Amino acid sequence: MTRVCVIGAGCSGITTAKRLREHGIDYDQLELSDDVGGNWYFRNPNGRSAVYESLHIDTSKTRLQFEDFPVPGDWPDFPSHRLMHDYFRAYVDEFGLRDGIEFGVGVDSARRTSSGWNVTLSTGETRSYTDLAVANGHHWKPRLPDYPGDFDGDLMHSHSYLSPFEPVEIRGKTVIVVGMGNSAMDVASELSAPWMAARLYVSARHGVWVLPKYRNGQPADKVMAPPDIPKEQALAASRELIRGLVGSMSSYGLPEPDHEPLSAHPSVSADFLTKAGSGDIHMLPAISRLDGRTVWLADGSSVEADVIICATGYEMSFPFFDPGDVALHPDSDHRYPLFKRMIKPGVDHLFFMGLAQSSPTIVNLAEQQSKLLVRLLEGSYVLPSVEEQERIMRADEAVHLEQYYSAPRHTIQIDFGRYCVDLMKEIEAGQVRARRATG
Numbered sequence: 318m319t320r321v322c323v324i325g326a327g328c329s330g331i332t333t334a335k336r337l338r339e340h341g342i343d344y345d346q347l348e349l350s351d352d353v354g355g356n357w358y359f360r361n362p363n364g365r366s367a368v369y370e371s372l373h374i375d376t377s378k379t380r381l382q383f384e385d386f387p388v389p390g391d392w393p394d395f396p397s398h399r400l401m402h403d404y405f406r407a408y409v410d411e412f413g414l415r416d417g418i419e420f421g422v423g424v425d426s427a428r429r430t431s432s433g434w435n436v437t438l439s440t441g442e443t444r445s446y447t448d449l450a451v452a453n454g455h456h457w458k459p460r461l462p463d464y465p466g467d468f469d470g471d472l473m474h475s476h477s478y479l480s481p482f483e484p485v486e487i488r489g490k491t492v493i494v495v496g497m498g499n500s501a502m503d504v505a506s507e508l509s510a511p512w513m514a515a516r517l518y519v520s521a522r523h524g525v526w527v528l529p530k531y532r533n534g535q536p537a538d539k540v541m542a543p544p545d546i547p548k549e550q551a552l553a554a555s556r557e558l559i560r561g562l563v564g565s566m567s568s569y570g571l572p573e574p575d576h577e578p579l580s581a582h583p584s585v586s587a588d589f590l591t592k593a594g595s596g597d598i599h600m601l602p603a604i605s606r607l608d609g610r611t612v613w614l615a616d617g618s619s620v621e622a623d624v625i626i627c628a629t630g631y632e633m634s635f636p637f638f639d640p641g642d643v644a645l646h647p648d649s650d651h652r653y654p655l656f657k658r659m660i661k662p663g664v665d666h667l668f669f670m671g672l673a674q675s676s677p678t679i680v681n682l683a684e685q686q687s688k689l690l691v692r693l694l695e696g697s698y699v700l701p702s703v704e705e706q707e708r709i710m711r712a713d714e715a716v717h718l719e720q721y722y723s724a725p726r727h728t729i730q731i732d733f734g735r736y737c738v739d740l741m742k743e744i745e746a747g748q749v750r751a752r753r754a755t756g
Contacts, residue, residue, distance in 0.1 A: 319343060319694050322427075322436050322446040324637075326418050327355020328405055329671030329683035330452035332383060335412050336687035342694055345446075346414075347438065349423035353409050356456050357401045360479075363423075365457035367500070367631075370480040371507055372398045375499055375585045376678040377536030383681050386411060394536045401680075424637045433666050436637075448694065451635065452670040452683060455729075458634040461627055462495065466607035468625060475500045475628035481513050490623035493518045493612060495604065497525045498584055498726075501628035506588040509597040518620065520601040524572035526579075529562060530587045537585070538677040544734035552720060555579055569594040576722050582674055582730060630726050633672070651725035654710050657740055658731060659686050662706040674726070675733045685737050689744050698747035699754055713739065 319342055323334050326348035337344045350363040359368045373395045374381065382388045386408050392400060409415050423439035433447040459474035471485045475496075481487040492514040494505040501519065509517040532540055542551035559578040567573050569590045574581075592598045603615040604625075613619045633653055638645040644664060647653040656662055658673045668690055670683040692698035700706065717736070721727040 319448065320433075320446050321345075321448045321450055321694070322347065322424075322434065322444070323450045323452060324424050324427075325355060325452035325454060326350075326353045326409075326420075327452060327454055327671075328357070328680050329454070330355070330450075331405060331409055331414055332681070332684040333450050333452055333670045333687045333690065334414055334417060335408075336684075336691050337694075338412070338414065338417065340691040340695060342691060344417070344450075345444070346418045347422045347424055348418050348420050349439070351420050352406070353415075353418065354402045354405045355454055357398055357405060359398055359402065365454070367456050367476045368398045369475075369478050369504070372503065374398070374401060374680075375530065376680065377538050380536075380538050381678045381680040383408060383684055395530060426639070427637045428639055429642070429664075448666040448668065450668045450670055450690065451672070453635070455633045455672060456631045458632045459627075460630045460632050460725075462604070462629055464604055464607050466613075467609070468607040468612075469609045470623045470625065472607075472625045473627070475504055475626055476631075478504055478626055481508055485624055487514055487624060488512070489515050491516045491518075491621060492624045492626065493520050493601065493604075493620070493622045494626045494628060495520045496628035496630075497521045497527075498582070498628055498630070499586070502527065502584060502586040502589040504626060504628060505598055506586060506592050509592050511597070516599065517597065518599050518601045518622070520604050520614070521572065522603040522615075523576075524566050524574040525581055525584045526559060526566065526574050527563065527569075527571070527590050528559060528578075528583050528585045529590075530585055532558075532562065541677065541734070544732070544738045548716070548732075548735065552579060563590065570596075570598075571600055580720055580722050581724075582721070582726055583676060633729075647728075650728070652728045654714055656700075656706040656710045657686070657689065657713070657743055658729070658736070659689065660700070660706065662703045662710065672729065673736075674730045675736070676730070677733060682733065682736075685740055689740060689747070692744060692748065697751055698744060699750040700747065701750070709743075 321344040323330050323344055323346040331353055334346050350361050356366050358366050377394050378388045378392045424436055425439055426437040428435045434449045435443055435445055437443045459476040461474050477484055487508055492508055494501050505519050508514045556578045570593050601614055604612055605615050606613045610621050611619050612622050633647045659668050670686055671679055675682050717731045721730055
């Protein structure tokens, strides 16, 4: 009898559990925290939330909503983390999922067996399952730069940043924000206000294209090219549009990117370009070493600083897997290829839910992936051979990653719209294989 262990009750875990329940598939759902929401739970007591007090999602409300649970009509275009958390709580309550979640229970280990998985809980109990659905997220283990030297001020990852007053008092201090992703731009824009940091620097190894949240009065992701337009054509048109909208990055006092627009995961900000162009944000090259309060830079210059906030991304991590089971861990280049971003070819009964850097959103990704999961568990869908899975996986990665420059942040990138079209085609193909298998 099928029995699934769902690890996590963030947005990916709860929508996976809903689909399993609807199909009458037995499951346990384990959540280390005391509530649902995962990364969107501000001050999450499990310490794994990356949310800061002023955070608003960069995806518009209609793009992030679940299929059968629309967001409230009076929501703003870009909701706050509080609205997001309330939405996930309401989803769980609407579909009666809360009683099926074991709160305060983590997973210490998950080991493969001949019939599935042995899962040891933080309570010390070990349970056996036929299948494992991993929805533990990938924005909880900060990646910190290893700078030579020592810093006498406060050095932290943006994961620890909660507000201009916590965990470090920022007012009146000289601050360096490292990175030019979405979190870096949000934090830098907030701290660059005249009544906050005395001086706000942003240190970056190279320039990026900063995209606006709105185009012609509409959320920018609402006018993304639909997946039925050939990708090369859509990409060329989008790049032309972006250049027309924002112009040259050097016009704002920023370094010029060494890549085309959309060759990196989008950096979206409503404020950053204005702050930079107004002189509130000052750009620095990469940090080369630290010496007391002196921060030395790649061009040989230096600045004095009190606080360094590193918005330098996260590592994928599955600490409950056997360290010696190499197939279950990302490689040294932060690569973790999966068939349809869900399945490790050759590893049976293991499914990763929401493990992608999805544009425009990851919120409802697992909702789509769970359509394949339940069909596979029920037997109405059959996987292709391991060799064919690997071939398809390589082809999919080529399509989704070809526009991006090589970097650890781009190893699990997908275009949500095109991914969903491909996923539905694969489900149909797997259903055909299932019918053939049963004669």
